[in-house]
Amino acid sequence: MRLVTALLVAFLVPAAHAARVEVHLPTGGAALRVWDATPPPEGLRIDCPPLCVHTSPGNSVDIFDLRVEPLLDPRINDRPWDIVGMQGCRGTSALPADNGKCFLPYEGDVDVRIDLRYRPILAVTYTGSYGAPLVFSIGGGPGTNYQGSGSSFACYPANNPQLGSCAAHLSADQPVRMIAPSTVRATLLAVSPPCGSADCEFTLTGDTCIRYEYKNGDPGFFQTVTLTGPECPTGPGVTGGGGGGGGGPNPPTPIPDALQKLKDYALEQIRIQFAQVLYPCFVASTGVALFGTVTTGPAIPLIVGGTLIAAGTPGCASGVKRLHDLQLIYNDPPNFDFNEITPIAPTARPSLALPSCTDFAGDDRRLCKRLGKATVRHAVKDERATAVAEALRITVEKASAAFEADEEGALKRQLKVAAKRQKQLDSALAGRGKAGAKLASVLGGVVTVSLTEAQFTGATTVVLGKLAELGLAETEARTLLGPALTPRSLDVLVVFGQP
Numbered sequence: 001m002r003l004v005t006a007l008l009v010a011f012l013v014p015a016a017h018a019a020r021v022e023v024h025l026p027t028g029g030a031a032l033r034v035w036d037a038t039p040p041p042e043g044l045r046i047d048c049p050p051l052c053v054h055t056s057p058g059n060s061v062d063i064f065d066l067r068v069e070p071l072l073d074p075r076i077n078d079r080p081w082d083i084v085g086m087q088g089c090r091g092t093s094a095l096p097a098d099n100g101k102c103f104l105p106y107e108g109d110v111d112v113r114i115d116l117r118y119r120p121i122l123a124v125t126y127t128g129s130y131g132a133p134l135v136f137s138i139g140g141g142p143g144t145n146y147q148g149s150g151s152s153f154a155c156y157p158a159n160n161p162q163l164g165s166c167a168a169h170l171s172a173d174q175p176v177r178m179i180a181p182s183t184v185r186a187t188l189l190a191v192s193p194p195c196g197s198a199d200c201e202f203t204l205t206g207d208t209c210i211r212y213e214y215k216n217g218d219p220g221f222f223q224t225v226t227l228t229g230p231e232c233p234t235g236p237g238v239t240g241g242g243g244g245g246g247g248g249p250n251p252p253t254p255i256p257d258a259l260q261k262l263k264d265y266a267l268e269q270i271r272i273q274f275a276q277v278l279y280p281c282f283v284a285s286t287g288v289a290l291f292g293t294v295t296t297g298p299a300i301p302l303i304v305g306g307t308l309i310a311a312g313t314p315g316c317a318s319g320v321k322r323l324h325d326l327q328l329i330y331n332d333p334p335n336f337d338f339n340e341i342t343p344i345a346p347t348a349r350p351s352l353a354l355p356s357c358t359d360f361a362g363d364d365r366r367l368c369k370r371l372g373k374a375t376v377r378h379a380v381k382d383e384r385a386t387a388v389a390e391a392l393r394i395t396v397e398k399a400s401a402a403f404e405a406d407e408e409g410a411l412k413r414q415l416k417v418a419a420k421r422q423k424q425l426d427s428a429l430a431g432r433g434k435a436g437a438k439l440a441s442v443l444g445g446v447v448t449v450s451l452t453e454a455q456f457t458g459a460t461t462v463v464l465g466k467l468a469e470l471g472l473a474e475t476e477a478r479t480l481l482g483p484a485l486t487p488r489s490l491d492v493l494v495v496f497g498q499p
Helices: 002-012 257-286 299-331 362-404 408-444 453-469 474-485 492-496
Strands: 018-024 032-036 053-057 065-070 081-087 100-103 110-118 121-132 138-142 153-155 167-169 174-179 187-191 199-204 208-215 223-228
Touching: 032 110, 065 081, 065 110, 081 100, 100 474, 121 138, 121 174, 257 299, 257 362, 257 408, 257 453, 257 474, 257 492, 299 362, 299 453, 299 474, 362 408, 408 492, 453 474
Parallel strands: 018 110, 121 208
Antiparallel strands: 018 053, 032 065, 065 100, 081 110, 121 167, 121 223, 138 153, 138 174, 174 199, 187 208
16 A cells, blocks of 8 residues: 555656757758857856757746857858848847847747858959059948848959958848949959949849959059959858757857956846936937926926926937947947957037026026036036947957957957946946936926836837837847836936936
8 A cells, every 4th residue: 555655646746847948050051150148157058069959957948048140151251141030039139130149938948940041242353454553442342221231341453462351241132332443553444244333233142253354554654463363252151060959060169258248247237227218218209308396486397398308319319329339249249340449439519409598597597507517417428428338339349250250369459448448338327427416416406307107118118119220129129128127117316326
């Protein structure tokens, strides 16, 4: 009887479930790397290939997001595939793109399948001659209304060896543009189809090689040098295996700790800075400044309301751009201009349409002047913070590209600059908070300023819409912002004083 009871109890105990994440690589030879974008200190849990399966105890998935990147075509240092879809994800970064993120479901087994589309090559070659000495370039890249990943390139026919880039992978079925010079020393004789002229646009549907023929237009005066152009590359240039992690080249090493810490910092700042954007974007979208009066007087609504409305639109634009730059730091799309250091762009004094203080007298005029001065100072500090965030974003993108290109010297330089830019951003945000506290002090003497939960939700919709206009999909924005989106009443004057 005891044995039967023991057996019965054993059968009633459910087997422990482990949530399983499996990445299925595309078949057909596309070289792709998928890895745990926010790994724990002990290391990557997914790094596919070869590590394409991860299990976690219980029903919860313990990986937040996966980073997906095609491997670079080593011939031109460019990605040959666009990611057009990722099945099994809770949400994704904006697609199609040549790199992306898959935000995983919170629980249950997950099968991630990645759909790719080849990015055709746009390439340049040349023949003929030119008159030395001369440096000139043929440019190619995205055309008018181009939608997709990719950047322009410059090919220098007079350089031997070629120091520029004469080809690039670009998104398929998109407009591209080619521009070539024609001078006395380098007279353009012919351009092959589908271009056919010195300045042309056409739709890139497959690998395309444009051939330019030049001649020395004045050989009696300039030394004639023969041009020998490169062969135009075709195809992806790198292959791998498909399936659940089978085959393919060895994946690159995990990103450096310094780069990961910058990404973590950006994610934290996105969630902190979100509250700063809500009130100005609410005012900018509605044209209404919400506040309650502490001191009565007919001039108070005119002074305070006019000032807050004047500051709303520029404050919203600056704050949304800063959020967008921070999410790009977190997602770090590469910028292959990694041999150049990005400075902080100078900012102009914002021009705000503030109320005219000459319309008021006595205490009202003094309030108008103090409030106007505090508002302008706050706007100046806010613009400075946004400029520093942009410089940090570009620097991180260059560090990411240097890492991918295995350029250790450039990576170290960019990470050193990024660390400096991070400190400068912290300082700029602290300065903005100090100016905001001064502004709140002036306002707090005459009004209260707050958002209700419903207004918080409405302002959130406005901010998410503006981020979407900049290319950040709402699903990805909601995932990144996470707890910052929880509706709550907001004391705006307190928020003004926060870094």
